[in-house]
């Protein structure tokens with residue numbers, strides 16, 4: 001599955017870019033929320049997500065890069081989030097957070113930074129619908145893929161298989177047409193792509209090219 005990252009869209013033409021994703025072979029909208037505290041950047045928040053939701057014909061996969069994410073679960077549900085991911089590094093009571101997200105009717109995701117070992121997920125994997133594995137340090141689009149992520153994907157895939165979980169593995173950061181096949185081969189189910197899609201001459205065709213690799 002391909003999840004274009006709205007972070008790299010043209011905000012002056014956001015409606016156009018949302019329509020492009022609607023018409024493309026993308027499976028999800030990846031929506032990055034940054035607070036300038038958990039990550040050294042500020043992106044956008046609830047009003048923008050509400051606006052995207054009005055046009056979007058595919059699920060909104062919202063990635064919270066914020067401190068104290070649990071304060072805002074209901075707000076993100078009301079704004080239109082279908083999948084809500086919190087960072088393991090930002091969640092003091094991660095298990096409770098996953099339960100709360102599900103109780104609100106959303107799929108529950110856990111995002112994990114490049115420095116955090118996969119073992120940090122072992123006690124919550126059965127309660128997690130999606131792991132958003134960061135393959136760059138979060139905060140900015142257009143960075144290079146960190147190669148050790150491939151080992152982490154394999155390790156996570158093994159954990160999911162051994163525990164009998166049905167968690168999807170999403171890879172976020174530095175995904176390109178050149179490395180996508182290797183990432184899929186390692187075990188990824190969802191590829192987030194921001195810069196690769198939106199800097200392409202034909203973003204819709206780029207989504208289609210990435211999608212073809214995932215089949």
Ligand SMILES: O=C(CO)[C@H](O)[C@H](O)COP(=O)(O)O
Nearest residue numbers: 138139141142173174194195
């Ligand atoms: O979460 C993110 C940044 O924190 C972005 O989703 C991620 O970096 C994708 O962007 P790109 O494909 O341009 O690397």
